[in-house]
Amino acid sequence: MIRLGALGAGLFFVLALMLGVVQPRDAVAPDPVEEHHKHPQKVEWSFNGPGNLGIFGTFDRAQLQRGFQVYKEVCSACHSINRVAFRDLAAIGFSPAEIKALAAQYEVASIDDKTGEAATRKATPADKFPLIYPNEAAARAAQNGALPPDLSLITKAREDGTNYVHSLLTGYDEAPPKGWTVLDGLYYNPYFASLNIKMPPPLAADDQVTYADGTKATRDQMAKDVAVFLTWTAEPKLEARKETGVAAVIFLLILTLLGYLSYRRVWADVKGPKAVAAE
Amino acid sequence: MSFPWAKHYEPKSEFTKFVDSRLPIPRFVYDALGAGYPAPKNLNYFYNFGFLAGVALMVQIITGIVLAMHYAANTAIAFDSVEHIMRDVNSGWMIRYMHAVGASFFFAVVYIHIFRGLYYGSYKPPREVLWMLGLVIFLLMMATAFMGYVLVWGQMSFWGATVITGLFSAIPVVGPAIQTWLLGGFSPDNATLNRFFSLHFLLPFVTLGVIVLHVWALHIPGSNNPTGVDVKGPQDTVPFHPYYTAKDFFGLGVYLTLFAVVVFFAPNMLGEVDNYIPANPLSTPALIVPEWYFWPFYAILRSFTVDFLFIPAKLLGVIGMFASILLLFFLPWLDTSPVRSNNYRPWSRILFWVFVVDVIILGVCGGKHAAEPWIIISQLASVYYFAHFLIILPIVSRIEKTLPLPNSIAEAVLAKYNKASSPGLAGSPGVQPAE
Amino acid sequence: MASETSVAADTLPPSGERRRDFIYVATGAFAAAGAAAVVLPLVNQMNPSADVLALASIDLDLSAIQPGQAVKASWRGKPIFARHLTPAEIDAAKKVDVSTLRDPQTLDQRTKAGNEQWLITLGVCTHLGCVPLGAGEGEARGDFGGYFCPCHGSHYDTAARVRKGPAPKNLEVPEYKFNTPTAVTIG
Numbered sequence: 001m002i003r004l005g006a007l008g009a010g011l012f013f014v015l016a017l018m019l020g021v022v023q024p025r026d027a028v029a030p031d032p033v034e035e036h037h038k039h040p041q042k043v044e045w046s047f048n049g050p051g052n053l054g055i056f057g058t059f060d061r062a063q064l065q066r067g068f069q070v071y072k073e074v075c076s077a078c079h080s081i082n083r084v085a086f087r088d089l090a091a092i093g094f095s096p097a098e099i100k101a102l103a104a105q106y107e108v109a110s111i112d113d114k115t116g117e118a119a120t121r122k123a124t125p126a127d128k129f130p131l132i133y134p135n136e137a138a139a140r141a142a143q144n145g146a147l148p149p150d151l152s153l154i155t156k157a158r159e160d161g162t163n164y165v166h167s168l169l170t171g172y173d174e175a176p177p178k179g180w181t182v183l184d185g186l187y188y189n190p191y192f193a194s195l196n197i198k199m200p201p202p203l204a205a206d207d208q209v210t211y212a213d214g215t216k217a218t219r220d221q222m223a224k225d226v227a228v229f230l231t232w233t234a235e236p237k238l239e240a241r242k243e244t245g246v247a248a249v250i251f252l253l254i255l256t257l258l259g260y261l262s263y264r265r266v267w268a269d270v271k272g273p274k275a276v277a278a279e
Numbered sequence: 280m281s282f283p284w285a286k287h288y289e290p291k292s293e294f295t296k297f298v299d300s301r302l303p304i305p306r307f308v309y310d311a312l313g314a315g316y317p318a319p320k321n322l323n324y325f326y327n328f329g330f331l332a333g334v335a336l337m338v339q340i341i342t343g344i345v346l347a348m349h350y351a352a353n354t355a356i357a358f359d360s361v362e363h364i365m366r367d368v369n370s371g372w373m374i375r376y377m378h379a380v381g382a383s384f385f386f387a388v389v390y391i392h393i394f395r396g397l398y399y400g401s402y403k404p405p406r407e408v409l410w411m412l413g414l415v416i417f418l419l420m421m422a423t424a425f426m427g428y429v430l431v432w433g434q435m436s437f438w439g440a441t442v443i444t445g446l447f448s449a450i451p452v453v454g455p456a457i458q459t460w461l462l463g464g465f466s467p468d469n470a471t472l473n474r475f476f477s478l479h480f481l482l483p484f485v486t487l488g489v490i491v492l493h494v495w496a497l498h499i500p501g502s503n504n505p506t507g508v509d510v511k512g513p514q515d516t517v518p519f520h521p522y523y524t525a526k527d528f529f530g531l532g533v534y535l536t537l538f539a540v541v542v543f544f545a546p547n548m549l550g551e552v553d554n555y556i557p558a559n560p561l562s563t564p565a566l567i568v569p570e571w572y573f574w575p576f577y578a579i580l581r582s583f584t585v586d587f588l589f590i591p592a593k594l595l596g597v598i599g600m601f602a603s604i605l606l607l608f609f610l611p612w613l614d615t616s617p618v619r620s621n622n623y624r625p626w627s628r629i630l631f632w633v634f635v636v637d638v639i640i641l642g643v644c645g646g647k648h649a650a651e652p653w654i655i656i657s658q659l660a661s662v663y664y665f666a667h668f669l670i671i672l673p674i675v676s677r678i679e680k681t682l683p684l685p686n687s688i689a690e691a692v693l694a695k696y697n698k699a700s701s702p703g704l705a706g707s708p709g710v711q712p713a714e
Numbered sequence: 715m716a717s718e719t720s721v722a723a724d725t726l727p728p729s730g731e732r733r734r735d736f737i738y739v740a741t742g743a744f745a746a747a748g749a750a751a752v753v754l755p756l757v758n759q760m761n762p763s764a765d766v767l768a769l770a771s772i773d774l775d776l777s778a779i780q781p782g783q784a785v786k787a788s789w790r791g792k793p794i795f796a797r798h799l800t801p802a803e804i805d806a807a808k809k810v811d812v813s814t815l816r817d818p819q820t821l822d823q824r825t826k827a828g829n830e831q832w833l834i835t836l837g838v839c840t841h842l843g844c845v846p847l848g849a850g851e852g853e854a855r856g857d858f859g860g861y862f863c864p865c866h867g868s869h870y871d872t873a874a875r876v877r878k879g880p881a882p883k884n885l886e887v888p889e890y891k892f893n894t895p896t897a898v899t900i901g
Contacts (some may be wrong), residue, residue, distance in 0.1 A: 002609055002612040002613065003612070003673045006609060006613055006669040006670075007669065007670060007673070009602070009606070009665075010669025011670070012587075012588075013602065013662075014665055014670070015587065016583060016585075016590075016595055017582060017583065017599075017658050017661050018658075019585050019587055020582065020583060020585045021658045021659060021662070023584065023585055025655070028650065028651050055544055083359075085765065087764070087768045088366070125768060126765070126769050149556075153555045153556075156552065157552050157553070157556045159552050193565065234555075236366055237365070237372040240372075241373070241376075241546070242543065245539060245540075245544055246543075249539050249540060249543070251748060251751075252748075254744065255535075255745065255748060256533055256535075257532075258737065258741040258744055259525075259528045259529035259532040259741055260529045260532075261741075262525050262528070262529070262741045263525040263526050265735075265738075266521045266522055267522060267525070267526075270320055270517055270522065271696075341756065345759055348760065349759075363763070366764070367763040367764040367766075368759055368764075369755065369758045369763060369764075370756075370758060373755060528741075528745075
């Protein structure tokens with residue numbers, strides 16, 4: 001009875017599916033976006049360690065600070081890093097006094113003690129980097145309809161994020177393919193999902209920022225530095241993660257080996273030549 | 280345990296005697312996982328995965344309880360609280376990555392566990408109830424995993440919740456009302472998040488309870504084994520402890536090593552980048568896909584593209600997806616071959632591997648855009664999925680000519696060693712019957 | 715043969731005790747160490763997180779507080795009283811015979827040298843943790859002109875020392891330091 005029912009149900013599903021299989025299919029029009037979209041270029045990053053494998057490797061503190069400088073002088077005109085607190089900058093090599101001074105350059109919302117009305121106060125190290133725009137509508141109104149995303153997590157929110165940021169920032173030079181129309185107010189960038197990006201080229205020329213450590217601020221260098229900085233903002237515990245990981249894996253390999261030896265020893269009287277010979 | 284030669288727990292000290300006569304938990308453990316449980320001596324490494332599944336659940340429960348100490352189930356701050364865990368809570372990043380990666384590992388282990396049961400016929404009498412309890416656990420896991428994924432309240436969480444609860448809207452007449460009831464609103468919102476958090480916390484403990492039943496049901500007939508032949512006597516078994524505890528411990532080491540590699544070096548490998556974007560009800564991601572472990576079922580859902588017998592395609596997809604899991608409950612009665620192990624069923628063995636490939640193909644299709652050629656591939660793969668269980672297996676299991684079975688587990692083990700070792704040991708005498 | 719494999723016990727040494735050789739001990743020890751290494755972060759996660767610790771010290775500006783007035787501030791989730799003592803209040807606090815007090819402390823011990831007009835204490839009654847009155851404008855200051863806890867009637871003097879009522883200790887003075895003559899960092 002069950003098998004008869006199963007046969008009926010089976011035929012039902014098979015026929016329903018086969019009906020779909022034999023339907024005529026619309027010719028798939030080649031998608032111009034898919035055709036011209038480019039995957040980010042692979043770059044060797046210091047935090048990925050030897051072979052870019054991602055096992056060892058640490059952030060280059062000087063590079064992180066340069067990247068922060070690029071963010072602060074270029075990106076922060078429109079993009080916030082609202083998940084990062086000023087105190088977090090200690091991890092990329094800022095001293096407590098520098099952090100305090102930096103935080104004091106920003107205003108955050110507060111309430112006036114006396115009037116109870118909305119006011120602002122100087123940020124403290126415990127505060128997070130304030131939003132540039134209070135909400136999405138305000139951002140779009142100020143940015144001609146575009147929404148500059150918060151960059152705190154951007155390298156984790158995009159496929160191959162660090163490479164993506166670097167490629168996107170340096171990807172404006174490529175000429176649009178033949179027949180591709182770039183709408184007014186948009187820019188062609190083959191690394192952007194829709195190829196049409198509203199963000200004007202942020203890194204327009206070499207030496208747009210002046211690095212304190214004397215590094216030559218080429219556009220590529222600036223793009224790399226800010227990509228690394230944004231990798232840190234997205235994954236501030238990256239170094240601790242890898243350190244813990246190396247220790248954990250080494251420990252577990254030894255434990256597994258010991259476990260294997262114990263296992264062999266326990267089974268020696270059941271498996272193995274001695275046990276077979278005894279049979 | 281049912282085997283008469285099972286060792287019995289003998290409390291030695293005054294204290295253990297005291298406990299044993301009042302609350303005999305040590306005796307219970309001894310009989311369930313200790314020396315008091317005789318297990319077939321020929322279990323291979325695929326039999327490690329039941330234990331590993333239990334470990335994976337415990338990892339999820341422990342890390343999950345910790346995460347719940349810091350998580351806030353409120354749409355305004357849920358995403359922020361997850362980032363708070365990642366950035367500010369001591370070791371929070373590690374605990375969260377363990378939980379997220381742990382879900383994937385849990386499913387991987389359970390899938391291997393299920394396929395092992397399929398290959399060796401572990402669903403066949405007298406283990407039908409054991410098999411069905413396992414499927415109940417699987418269903419509970421799927422519900423738990425889905426709701427847990429929503430808690431992050433990223434883009435994929437939100438749209439996953441929208442799509443999956445939207446399945447219920449396919450039910451005629453009452454569907455939309457059911458969807459609204461599930462969500463507590465007209466789209467996923469605070470009410471949804473709160474109830475999902477509550478249930479996500481509850482269901483693992485329900486799962487734990489069903490696992491107790493699952494292990495209980497296992498201990499009535501005892502473990503199946505790669506030959507599928509019943510245990511006939513003491514020469515076929517070894518005490519679970521220390522033999523299989525040692526083997527499970529070694530397997531655990533391998534498992535934890537792989538787990539650590541992913542947690543510490545590629546924690547986001549199995550996740551979706553879109554879930555690092557906070558949920559936005561006004562913007563749909565380019566590609567909505569569930570986590571990889573749902574892909575085969577998602578492919579089946581999407582492979583029903585035309586109405587059939589006046590049933591709309593959307594409803595067919597939902598019925599097909601649920602049927603693809605529920606039909607497994609009937610498997611013990613669909614496959615009527617008296618031989619359990621596919622080692623001795625030449626046709627079924629081929630069918631098994633075709634089925635494995637079929638599920639992998641479905642999985643690949645489920646992770647892709649719903650576009651050609653993936654639609655037609657998933658349609659054909661779905662056809663095989665249903666045909667395999669509902670049509671082919673019932674027929675093949677009746678007409679298949681099976682290979683001769685070994686007389687006993689001990690004989691099979693012996694034959695294997697004789698083949699592997701020097702010719703001098705070959706041609707050993709047959710196995711004596713059990714005493 | 716049946717007797718050979720019946721149970722592993724048959725193959726054990728006569729003592730019945732499986733020889734616990736090095737490999738088992740090493741495996742067990744390693745497993746125990748691993749378990750301890752896992753427990754540690756699971757326990758430590760309940761300690762204050764980085765954002766909580768970042769607020770463990772606050773800056774307080776005293777410049778707006780007139781003599782005789784006090785302000786309340788929040789520090790680590792508890793109220794802080796910062797009070798600008800008048801010369802009369804300082805005199806009153808200094809005149810008390812310390813040996814008669816329940817919790818003997820001089821005003822000098824409870825303020826910073828050179829800044830004895832600034833009395834900074836926790837606003838938590840040492841009896842059962844209520845917030846005493848006296849820091850706000852027009853609030854009762856008790857029989858000794860300091861603070862008064864309405865819960866069970868503890869009276870504190872102008873050095874915030876307990877003088878009457880059930881409180882066992884003076885109001886606690888937190889750790890703080892002067893950055894400028896009118897700005898302190900507490901904690």
